[in-house]
Amino acid sequence: MSGEIVGGWEYVIAVYVISALVYAGYAYSVLRRDNASRSLSKETKS
Amino acid sequence: MKPKTLVVIGGTLLTAGCFWGLLFAPAEVFMGDVYRIFYIHVPTAWNGLLLLTAAFICAVMYLMKGDLMWDDRLEASMEAGVVLSALLTVQGSIWARPTWGVWWNWDPRLTTTAILVFAFAGILALRTSLKEPRRRAMVTSVATIVAAADVPLVYFSVRFWNSLHQIQSSPETVSAAFVWPLRVNAIAVLLLMAGLISIRAETVARLREAGSEPPPLPSAQVEGAR
Numbered sequence: 001m002s003g004e005i006v007g008g009w010e011y012v013i014a015v016y017v018i019s020a021l022v023y024a025g026y027a028y029s030v031l032r033r034d035n036a037s038r039s040l041s042k043e044t045k046s
Numbered sequence: 047m048k049p050k051t052l053v054v055i056g057g058t059l060l061t062a063g064c065f066w067g068l069l070f071a072p073a074e075v076f077m078g079d080v081y082r083i084f085y086i087h088v089p090t091a092w093n094g095l096l097l098l099t100a101a102f103i104c105a106v107m108y109l110m111k112g113d114l115m116w117d118d119r120l121e122a123s124m125e126a127g128v129v130l131s132a133l134l135t136v137q138g139s140i141w142a143r144p145t146w147g148v149w150w151n152w153d154p155r156l157t158t159t160a161i162l163v164f165a166f167a168g169i170l171a172l173r174t175s176l177k178e179p180r181r182r183a184m185v186t187s188v189a190t191i192v193a194a195a196d197v198p199l200v201y202f203s204v205r206f207w208n209s210l211h212q213i214q215s216s217p218e219t220v221s222a223a224f225v226w227p228l229r230v231n232a233i234a235v236l237l238l239m240a241g242l243i244s245i246r247a248e249t250v251a252r253l254r255e256a257g258s259e260p261p262p263l264p265s266a267q268v269e270g271a272r
Contacts, residue, residue: 008080008144037249
């Protein structure tokens with residue numbers, strides 16, 4: 001045994017896919033809630 | 047710079063940094079291609095701890111100044127910090143499987159990180175049950191200061207105790223070929239999160255102001271008053 005890890009791309013791809021989904025999902029969630037709060041703010045003022 | 051511009055620049059840079067780490071950076075001698083997880087895991091960890099430290103600073107500032115603007119910033123920083131800390135736990139667990147042979151180990155670094163995620167997620171949940179803004183800000187600030195004691199424990203856990211987890215990465219401990227994609231992603235996540243926190247803090251302030259305004263008078267009452 002050399003102690004080297006062979007392969008493992010499935011773990012790498014899993015991490016990057018999950019990370020992309022979390023970063024994109026969180027950004028979408030922040031922007032969506034921002035738009036909703038702007039609409040609510042307009043309704044409250046009118 | 048506008049927050050949405052920061053989000054676009056951060057997102058673009060993060061995409062470029064990830065492709066650099068996945069396709070162009072060399073494989074590590076012992077960990078091989080699994081090491082590529084490092085390029086997204088470490089920037090997530092650094093920024094997660096940075097955001098929770100920012101939440102701690104906002105909590106202290108609120109207690110000192112009493113301005114609800116600091117509570118808005120606290121919520122925005124903490125929410126983003128919890129998202130990144132939870133993500134880093136998942137990333138680390140997936141990295142642990144091929145390198146340590148297990149998905150999870152009650153190692154000091156992993157345990158203190160799990161405590162961090164649950165403590166701050168608990169504070170966010172607590173906020174939703176408190177409707178009065180001043181009371182919510184006070185309770186959250188005190189709880190944040192208590193929970194933030196775990197942030198240095200997470201960072202120094204690999205030095206304080208015997209840990210399976212490697213010590214903190216720095217340009218002195220990482221080969222030059224690995225440092226640049228790491229730096230690009232660290233800056234990218236920082237810009238992305240700075241933009242998102244600015245937007246989120248504005249949203250929280252807007253909702254608070256809308257909620258604190260008295261409801262409009264019914265038209266009948268207004269006419270009656272005339």
